[in-house]
Amino acid sequence: MECFLNSKTELYAVIGDPISHSLSPDIHNRIYKRLKEDKAYLAMRIPPSELKASIDLLRNNFKGFNVTIPHKEAIIPYLDELDTTAEIYGAVNTVRVENGRLKGYNTDGYGFIMAMEAEGFKVEGKKVLLLGAGGAARVVAHELLNKGCHLTIANRSEEKRERLKAELLAHSSNKHIITCSPSELKEGYYCIVNTTPVGMAPLEQQLPLENLEILKASEVVFDLIYNPYKTLLLKAAEEAGCRVLNGFSMLYYQGIKAQEHWRGAVLPNKIAQEIFVELENMLK
Numbered sequence: 001m002e003c004f005l006n007s008k009t010e011l012y013a014v015i016g017d018p019i020s021h022s023l024s025p026d027i028h029n030r031i032y033k034r035l036k037e038d039k040a041y042l043a044m045r046i047p048p049s050e051l052k053a054s055i056d057l058l059r060n061n062f063k064g065f066n067v068t069i070p071h072k073e074a075i076i077p078y079l080d081e082l083d084t085t086a087e088i089y090g091a092v093n094t095v096r097v098e099n100g101r102l103k104g105y106n107t108d109g110y111g112f113i114m115a116m117e118a119e120g121f122k123v124e125g126k127k128v129l130l131l132g133a134g135g136a137a138r139v140v141a142h143e144l145l146n147k148g149c150h151l152t153i154a155n156r157s158e159e160k161r162e163r164l165k166a167e168l169l170a171h172s173s174n175k176h177i178i179t180c181s182p183s184e185l186k187e188g189y190y191c192i193v194n195t196t197p198v199g200m201a202p203l204e205q206q207l208p209l210e211n212l213e214i215l216k217a218s219e220v221v222f223d224l225i226y227n228p229y230k231t232l233l234l235k236a237a238e239e240a241g242c243r244v245l246n247g248f249s250m251l252y253y254q255g256i257k258a259q260e261h262w263r264g265a266v267l268p269n270k271i272a273q274e275i276f277v278e279l280e281n282m283l284k
């Protein structure tokens with residue numbers, strides 16, 4: 001029997017602005033279709049000025065939603081409860097709606113670690129260079145510090161990189177954090193993670209790193225961007241002999257963890273793996 005949306009269909013969404021590029025509906029609707037569930041996942045553009053006014057609509061009509069740029073921090077005052085992941089990162093990317101209450105989670109850190117582990121990247125205790133000091137950098141930095149990494153944060157604006165360093169030092173027992181401007185960088189990193197949007201439209205012809213010599217001494221380069229599938233940075237890293245990873249698997253695994261929060265159960269691994277391959281082939 002063919003399945004149509006009806007008044008009982010459970011609704012989920014991703015909210016952000018812009019949102020039309022989002023891959024999240026592709027991930028979640030594939031899961032619902034595969035499990036033959038009467039659920040649907042929408043992409044909803046909510047400009048910052050309309051976030052507050054949208055909360056009750058989400059609360060009354062959705063079972064859960066993802067939150068992306070620019071609302072990950074701004075949504076926090078409207079939530080009833082935060083899980084520890086959201087508290088640690090000071091940002092929310094997943095909300096579960098239960099009996100009219102909104103509980104915020106952050107599954108980006110899980111996505112980052114799962115993506116690294118799935119590729120067999122072992123960063124424990126290694127020197128890692130983080131490019132950028134925004135919301136994604138904060139999550140990635142926490143995870144890398146937990147793994148005992150020695151972190152260098154290179155970011156264009158000094159104020160933001162120093163603020164991130166101070167915040168990390170206040171929360172982590174691993175104090176191995178140094179900061180610098182991207183122009184001051186020299187080689188010596190096992191792993192490089194790009195958390196800036198440099199490499200995606202409209203900056204797809206740019207590199208987040210000036211000194212490409214750094215790549216030659218690195219083993220692993222992870223770009224959080226997944227569109228384009230291979231950024232200029234990843235192409236240069238491959239040429240320099242590094243192993244590379246784009247942001248698709250991080251996005252995918254954060255989505256799988258969001259599903260777990262919404263359904264209160266782990267997705268069958270076989271289905272999760274099959275959809276991963278399906279989407280990866282679509283993006284390549």
Ligand code: NAP
Pocket residue numbers: 069108111132133134135136137155156157160161195196197198200203224225226247248250251252254
């Ligand atoms: P954000 O909070 O706005 O931070 C962006 C960072 O990039 C800032 O540190 C900013 O530096 C730097 N930056 C921006 N434009 C730059 C430029 N032209 N040159 C040099 N540095 C620049 O954004 P975010 O939430 O961290 O997201 C960053 C990227 O990660 C986006 O591409 C996003 O799509 C990606 N992301 C991917 C996933 C995934 O699952 N794959 C998850 C989250 C985020 P300044 O301080 O100097 O402005």
